Amino acid sequence: MSDQEQEFDVSQSREIVTFRLSEQDFCIDIMNIREIRGWTQPTPLPHSPHYVRGLINLRGAVLPIMDLAERLGLPAREATARDVIIVAMVESQLIGLVVDGVSDILTVSQNDIQPTPTMGAESSQGYVEGIMSIDDRMIRILDLARIFPKALGEAA
Amino acid sequence: MDPMEEIKQMFFVECEELLEALQDGLEQLLEDPTEAETVATIFRAVHSMKGGAGAFGLEDLVGFAHNFETVLDALRSNRLEPTDEVLTELQRSADILNDLVYACKDGTDFDQSRSDAQIVKLQALLANEGPAEASADEPAPVAEPAEVEEAGEGSSFTNYLVKFKPHSGLYERGSDPALLIRDLCELAVEGQPADIECDISAIPEIEDIDPGQSFLSWEIRIKSEATEAGLAEVFEFVEGDCDLVISAANVLAEPETAETEAELEVDVPAPKPQAQADSTPAQVSDAPADAPTALADPEKPASATPAPAAAKKPAPKTEKAREPAKGGGNATVRVDLDRVDRLINLVGELVINQAMLSQSVVESGLANSTSIAVGLEEFKHLTREVQESVLAIRAQPVKSLFQRMSRIVREAADATGKKVNIVSDGEMTEVDKTVIERLADPLTHMIRNAVDHGLESPEKRTAAGKDEVGTVSLIAEHRSGRVLIEVSDDGAGINRERVFQIAVDKGLISPDAQLSNSEIDNLLFLPGFSTAEKVSDLSGRGVGMDVVKRSIASLGGRINISSNPGKGTIFSISLPLTLAILDGMIVSVGSETVVVPLSAILEMLKPEEAQIHPLGSGESVLQVRGEFVPTIDVAYQLGFGPKLENYNDRVILLIETSDGGQRALVVDSIQDQRQVVIKGLEENYGEVSGIAAATILGDGRIALILDPDAIVNDAQGGGPTHNSSFALAG
Amino acid sequence: MSLNILAVDDSKTMRDLLHAALAPQGFDVSLAEDGVHGLETLKEMTPPDVIITDINMPKLDGFGFIEGVREQQNYRGTPILVLTTESAPELKMRARDAGATGWIVKPFDKDKLIAAIRRVAN
Structure with a gap:
């Protein structure tokens, strides 16, 4: 699909961070990511949605931790010490996303990205901004702003 | 920017x-x-x-x-x-x-x-005071540019003869004829410098010279595009301090003639039109012939003054004038609030770090006498001091707030036709800036209420033998580490019968409820209570005293009401000095650690089994001093653990709720009592029911700070259900 | 040419504006907040080529300040410009009686301000 001969247009390129969840490949635009850090046991938060793991201390800031797999409705996963937290800026809020581990950081061309195919079920299109194929893997680009709309807590 | x-x-x-x-x-x-x-x-x-x-x-x-x-x-x-x-x-x-x-x-x-x-x-x-004073002084735009443009368009030149004779006052006021003449010469048509002649004939013999007098005068011939008024502008500042005659030269010579004339004279004056006509009489008399040319030392403009060395007066006494400045010199620096907040946050970090360090030292098993432990203790004191100093930066006198409230009183008095006097005290009492800002709304509401509902009409007041002018007082003071603000009126006081009746009518209480006076007064704070029979424009804005109470509570404050029939009503608000830190009780709840604001806790107790009585299905009450207080299992309420079978070996925190009632919060154990740094949840998450904020403990972990009122509400109303999954958008 | 200027005004905004207008011209601007402070500053600074002062000020108003400056031998000839929103003739007259050289009407236009300074100072 990607035209290898095509001149690489820097202005059209994006850097993405890829990771795996439940045998599926996902990625997030690096522009949204502030840092990636190791697992810290969060303090549970009452009355929160099921995918909210709790709060951790990020150098003095209170960072809510979300289980991305659970949020996406993927099969439940076991927490392991290899889990990492991707600290992402979503709509001016800083949140932490638990994932199994980060696979790679890639530079891709905008041209490589295809729109999400229309499926019968509603679920996928809501949070996948587009898809692309790299080395025979299909990578789903997540639209964090739709996955985690602003003002969680009671408003959620 | x-x-x-x-x-x-x-x-x-x-x-x-x-x-x-x-x-x-x-x-x-x-x-x-x-x-x-x-x-x-x-x-x-x-x-x-x-x-x-x-x-x-x-x-x-x-x-x-x-x-x-x-x-x-x-x-x-x-x-x-x-x-x-x-x-x-x-x-x-x-x-x-x-x-x-x-x-x-x-x-x-x-x-x-x-x-x-x-x-x-x-x-x-x-209107009575003399005509048109009001509009006399709009800054009049100076007409100069317009005129120059006008003249420029037609490129019409005029030959002028300017006669300029300064008076001594011109020098006394620091003007310099050389500069004025230079300015004038700049108006000359390009390539045709003005012709300047200095008349020195008035200079007397040297022994007759009065150094304070002016003896020189000038005649300047200039060809210019400017109008007469344009030339006169140059002399605007010295009007009255010189004789000035500007006339269009009678000899309206042919342009050519004028040009040749000008050319002929080019060599005579200074090469530039900047004729430095230094006017120090003494110098002029020394070298009169040089006067019109450049002899002044441009470095010394002051030399142009008359009477140079004649030190007639002793040095002026500016010392006297200086003195008041010393006492009044209250040096201040303006600092961006963001910077202060950043500093406060950093100090908060420092406090947490210090706590973490202390904890590791304890865990490492070092004896208290080691230099590390001693140094650490010192460090702890310093940290606390730094924190207090930094927080003091954010403190502001309540004065600005009180001034706004005076205004609200005036407006409310105007709107209701009542006569009201506002008295305030303790305006310089300092409170955190944010607290002041967030107090404005509740105070406004209370003040409006005081004027609208508290005070009687002038007729009623007169009939009751009171001064027809009512008084609303605002008092602020520091009391035991908190700020107390009192809003009082000298009105009729709370009509308890009516308040009781309204509460019954609205179904807030049962008709046979036995309430003390204070309990009746506190009915005003119940949601949905409004004593106004008709919704007045003034205070009936859909906001009741319950909202006031909630706003105060959100600042970590409490409000109380007391009323004296016929004498008036007093609302007292007690507030923390700052929103950045909180005195908290650190308690264990299930497997978690939470903080309960100390201000909410009335007392702590270890209950005897006999004090706990089951009530209804799974509920229970605590019997304390003859009263029955509903219990709340905090761990269960927050979802941190299963409902407790019994309260053996648990600790009860007796708290007061905003409606004046009491509740018994059941927790596992007490860990510590200390100040904690408040971290808001709103920034990155949102509001959480039952939780006021979070803090960071000595081990670096987050602990939640309880909102006791919200916990009570949740427990009573079943609370917000534990949020379950919701469908993804799209 | 760089001039030393002393500007006296009780309004911080006005001082900021004066500084913003004059400093880019290469002028060396000293600021004072009232007449008393102005006289103090005068003692401490390089003798100014021009003094600019407001009239309505606490502690010592512009008239008093000008008189205080003129009383000093060294500053008898220093040009003093008065900043005023009141173009009322009697105020100008009073300022002149006190020894002011000229005036600038507020709100001032930067070019006019500089022209006025150039007119009174070398």
């Missing part, structure tokens, strides 16, 4: 100070309407705002300030009597000026009809 924009922002900051000074001045004026210094201060405040507003093109503000200032000027120069009417209008004008400034600052719309109507009133005050 654009430098002008930056200055503009600073201007608005200055305006806030000026508005405060204005308000202070007006209040002082009420006490002594004739105090000249007060009037002058008020005048300066308005004047400075007008000046700055003009610089930024804020026309509405300039216009209003101008009319305001004109009245103040009349007052200042005793052309206007400070009658009650005048003082009232000044106060109203100050209110409008305040609104105008904020409208300009925030870029919001301002109802022009308000300021226009007030301008009419201000002008009416002056």
Whole structure:
């Protein structure tokens, strides 16, 4: 699909961070990511949605931790010490996303990205901004702003 | 930021100070309407705002300030009597000026009809006082540029003869004929420098020279595009200090002739038209022939003054004038609030870090006597001191808030037709800036209530043998580490029968409820309670005292009411000094650690089994001193653990709720009591029911700070259900 | 040419504006907040080539300040420009009687301000 001969247009390129969840490949635009850090046991938060793991201390800031797999409705996963937290800026809020581990950081061309195919079920299109194929893997680009709309807590 | 924009922002900051000074001045004026210094201060405040507003093109503000200032000027120069009417209008004008400034600052719309109507009133005050004073002093644009353009278009030149004879006053005021002549010469047509002749004939013999006198005069022939008025402009500053005659030269010579003439004379004066006609008489008499040419030392403009060395007077006594400045020198620095907040956050980090360090030292098993432990103790003290000092930066006197409230009282009095006097005390009491800001709404509501519902009409007051003018008081003071604010009125007090009846009618209490006076008074704070029979425009804005109570509680404060029939009502608000830290009880709840605000806790106890009585399905009450207090299993309520079978070995925190009732919070154990740094959840998450905020413990983990009232509400109303999954958008 | 200027005004905004207008011209601007402070500053600074002062100020107003300057031998000839929003003739007259050289009407235009300074100072 990607035209290898095509001149690489820097202005059209994006850097993405890829990771795996439940045998599926996902990625997030690096522009949204502030840092990636190791697992810290969060303090549970009452009355929160099921995918909210709790709060951790990020150098003095209170960072809510979300289980991305659970949020996406993927099969439940076991927490392991290899889990990492991707600290992402979503709509001016800083949140932490638990994932199994980060696979790679890639530079891709905008041209490589295809729109999400229309499926019968509603679920996928809501949070996948587009898809692309790299080395025979299909990578789903997540639209964090739709996955985690602003003002969680009671408003959620 | 654009430098002008930056200055503009600073201007608005200055305006806030000026508005405060204005308000202070007006209040002082009420006490002594004739105090000249007060009037002058008020005048300066308005004047400075007008000046700055003009610089930024804020026309509405300039216009209003101008009319305001004109009245103040009349007052200042005793052309206007400070009658009650005048003082009232000044106060109203100050209110409008305040609104105008904020409208300009925030870029919001301002109802022009308000300021226009007030301008009419201000002008009416002056109507008796001499004509057209009001509009005399709009800054007149200087006509110079327009004229030059006009002349430039036609390229028409005129030959002028300018006769200029300075008086001694010109030198005394620091003007320099050389500069004036230079300026004049710059108006000459290009390539045709002016012809300058200095007349030295008036210089007397050297022994007759009075160094203070002026002896020189000049005749300048100049060909210029400028008009006569344009040339005269150059001498604007020395008008009255010289003889000046500007005439279009009679010899309206042919252009060619004029040119040749000019060329011929080019060699004679200084090469540049900048003829340095130094006018020191002594020097001129030494070398009179040089006078029109460049002899002045340009480094010393001061040498142009007459009477150089004649030190007639002793050194002036500026010392005397300096003295007041020393005492009044209250040096301040303006600092961006963001920087202060950053500092406060960092100090918060420091406190947490220090706690973490202490904990690791303890865990490492070092003896208390080691130098590490001693040093750490020192460090802890220093940290605490730094924290207190930093928090003090954010503290502000409540004065500005009280001034706003005085205004609310006036407006409310106007709207209800009641006569109200406002008394305030403790204006300099300092509170955190954010607390002050967030107090404005609840206080406004309480003040409106006091005037609208608290005070009686003048007729009723007279009938009750009271002064027809009611009084609303605002008092602030520090009391045991908190701030106490009291809003009171000398009205009729709470009509308890009516309050009780309303509460019954609205189904808030049962008709046979036995309530103490204080409990009845506190019914006012129940949601949905409003005593006004008709919704008045003033306080009936859909906000009840329950909202006031919640706002105060969200600041970590408490509000109490007490009333004396026929004498009045007092609302007392107790607030923390700062929102950044909180005195908390650190407790274990299930497997978690949470913080309960100390201010909510009445007492702690370990319950005997006999004190706990089951009530209904799974609920229970605690019997303490003859009263039955509902218990709340905090761990269960927060979802941190299963419902407890019994409360053996648990600890109970007896808390007071905002409706004056009590609850028994059941927790596992008490860990510690200490100050914690408050971290909001809103920034990155949102509100969480039952949780006020979070903090960071010594081990670096987050602990939640409970909101006791919300916990109680959740427990009673079943609370918000534990949020379950929701469908993804799309 | 660089001039030393002393500007006296009780309004911080006005001082900022004066500084913003004059400093880019290469002028060396000293600022003071009222007449008393102005006289103090005068003692401490390089003798100014021009003094600019407001009239309405606390502690010591512009008239008093000008008189205080003129009383000093060294500054008898220093040009003093008065900043005023009041173009009323009697104020100008009073300022002149006190010893002012000229005036600048607020809100001032930067070019006019500089022209006025150039007119009174070398």
